[in-house]
Structure formats: C-alpha cells, structure tokens
Amino acid sequence: MNMPFREHISLITALFTILFTLQVYFVIDRTIIMYETTLTNSYSMITVSNKPIQIDLVKDEIKAIDKIKTIDPQKVVDRLKDELNKEDLGVLKESLPNFYRVFLKKYPDPDGLKNIKNRIENFDGIIRVETYSKTHNQIFKLLVLFKEISNVFLIAIFLVSTLLVVKEMRIWQFEHTERMHIMALFGAPIWMRSAVLFKVAIFDAIISSILVVITFLILDMNGWLHELFSMIAVEVDIFEFFKDTFKLLSISIIISFMLASVTILKNRESYGR
C-alpha cells in the first residue's frame, strides 16, 4: 500500500460516518417494525354476537383477520358468584351473548379498522364490535410519526452521504491524480494505475466497516440501549452480526469503488490529453 496512514483517514472517516448513520437507521427501522409487530400482537377487537359465529367463514371473508378466539363467559359469571345465587347465575349464563376476540394480521390504519369493523357487523347475529378506536388512532398516529421521522432520517443520511462522497471525490482527485499521471508518463496501463486506487478503496472500506462493527458490538453489549428499548416493550437486536456486517461491508465497498471509478474516469490518459 505504501500510502501514509493519514492519506487513508479522510475516506475512512467519511465511510465511518455514512456507515454509522446507516446502522442507526437500520436499528430505528428494526425498532419500528418490532414495535408495529408488538402492537399487532397485543391489539384485538371485541365482537359480541347473539349466536355463535362461524370463525373460518369470517376469516375467509376478511383476509386481514389473523385469528378469532372465543371468550369463555364463565369468567364473567365467576365475578358475580358472590352476589348472585346459583340459579340466577345459571339463567345469566344462558342469556349471555357470545364474546370473541378478533386478532389482525397487521396493525391497521383508522380507515382500515373502520372497514374491518363494518364487514364484521354485516355477519348474521353480530350485535356489537368494539375496536377501541380512540386509543388505536392515537397509537397509530404515533407509529406513523415514527415512520415519518425514520424516512426523514433516511433522506438526511442520503444527503449527508452524497455530500461526503462528493467532498471525498475532490480529495481523491487531488491525492491520486498526480500519482496516476506520473505512472501514465512511464506507460502504466490503466489497470495498473487503477489497481492502486482499488486497493486503497478495499482497504479503507474494510477498516471503516470493522470500526462500525466494533462500535455497535460495544453498544450492543452495553445494557443502556437495551434498557431504553425495554421502556417501549420492544426487544431489538442492535447489531445482527452476520447480516449487518455483510450489509455495511457491501455498502462501503460500493461507495469506495464508485469513488475509485469516478477518479479513474476523470484521469484517463490519452494522446494529447
């Protein structure tokens, strides 16, 4: 390589910044998906029917429904057993309607929820569907907000990355043009002039990826972030070793190869230049 280490620092710093922010985005994205899954799993609507509903039929008709569970009326009756005698309890149990908990496949938006509610109500015997829409809508808005923030963050990453890469292109033009020109003066073919750049690109990509991997492994081992996530009842992997390492390394190699290619294209030597 023979390049003094300071020659590598600028690209490594730029790549580290891009990869670090990207990994933060991955964690945020993963958190939102986890949070949405948790909301979906914990959310259910209560359906009351004066006759037993055909669960499979309802599920076939409304694809958004994941499962329907029957609520055992005995629990309601048991709460009243101290206040009512056995005979009255028997009458009450006979006259109670059927209660169901309806779970959905995906956390719906308010319109989707309304649509599902209306379609359930159309089934024969359904007397009430409780969606807890007020609470649902508030949580849904919060989720949308998280997603929007995440998207804005992604755009910001893209802009910052573009600026850093453009700046790095200028630095590379300055740093590598002279060497490539001198090599060309002695007849070095393009692959030989480019080889030095690609070696630097691969080296810097690997080093910056390793630095980000180490940073996130340390953060993952530190309990502080996990405690933060547990506050919203979400269990997130801050760093998925193989998947994230592969992603980060690929991205840094793509960026640095792009940089090398642009520098080479701008330094093509031809007769009369």
Next chain:
Amino acid sequence: MYPPEEQVVISAQNVSLSYIDSEPIIYDATFKVKKGEFVFITGPSGSGKSTILKSLYGDIKPRNGELIITDTPLSNITDNTLMTLRQHIGIVFQDYKLIKEWNIEKNVMLPLLIAGYSKRVCEAQVDKLLAHVDLYHRKGRFPMELSGGEQQRVAMARALSHNPTVILADEPTGNLDSYSSGVIWRLLEGANTQLQTTIIVVTHDIPPAMNLNYTHFSIQDGRLVNEKDRYGTTR
C-alpha cells in the same frame, strides 16, 4: 532509409505545436534524431522547449504535421499504444515528478514494474542504480525526505532503470547544486556512450564540460534551428 547504426528514433515533419485555442508556439518543425544521438534543445524561457518535449511523449498533440517515435506514428495513436510507446521512453523533469507516497526504491522500480519484471530482478536493478547515484543508503526514504539534488538523482535512476530507447530530460539540472548537476550529466553521458541511448535534453545552457558529440537545436521565434551539428568534434 538509414543504415542500422543510424536508425531514426524520432522523426518530425512540419510539426506545429500549440496549447488549446492558442497561437502555435512551435511552427513547422522538421527534424530527425538518430539512435544514440545526444541532442540539446535550447532557447529562452517560454520559447517552447518543454512543449517540444511534451509532444515527444504524447502529452501534447501537434496541431499540424506528423511525429514518429520509434517507428510509431503518433497521429491517431490509441491509448494502449501510447502507453506501450512510453514504456520505451525515460523522462526526467525539472520538478522530478516522484510519487510522494512511495519510497525511493519503489519510485525507481516503477518502469520495471510496468514492464512486468519479477520482484527479484527489479530489486537487483534498483539496488545497482541507487548505488550508482549514491543513494542506496536512502532507498527506504520518501521523496520529501530528500534534497532537490537527491530527488533528481532518484528521477534519473528511474529514467534509466528500464534501459529505455530514448531519454527525454526537461531542464534536468535547472534547480540543482553543482555536485548533483555533475552526477546527472555524467549519467546521461554514460547512458549515451555505453548503452547507445538516444538523449534529448531541453535546457537553457549547454554545460561547458560536455565530453561528447551532440546536436544542438535552438528555438528562434517559434522555429527549430539546427545550430551546429558537432559530430566528430569531441571536446
């Protein structure tokens, strides 16, 4: 057709040179340089001496005329052929043009690496040349750690390393002390007399202590004039 010992290495026919969108600096230059010839091109600053040299290694394309270097016509030359041609040329610049990120050894090795020699051959040749320019003990150093004279000796060793057909030197002693200047002239003379290398030197003044025959072109008002063919007059 020249006999083998008078093989033409460089041929220029009505060559005019200019930079983009400017008036020609050199008009209608016609000359031939034979194998083993030592040529000086002199002229005042800004007269176009370096421009001629640049045209010889393909950095500037003639506006008119035809240039042929080692049997390769430069008009419509492809990038690959230009690179192959340059592998037979050694160039020495006034500002040395050493690669600052590489140590001295690797700088001198550059033409050999390009030619595809093995590492062992490269190292042996570089060691020999660095010893010859009295810089063997500094081969691990980087160019910025050397004085101007030392850097030019490194550049000279690099130009000689691959035993080129032609050496082009652009004011090679312009910034040097008398010791380094002496070393550079001795090396150029040695390459010319011992290896029959064709040498073209662009300079303000021909050194008075030249001990060989040379051809002298001067530039006057953009025209290349053969001042005096000094063949057969050894000083």
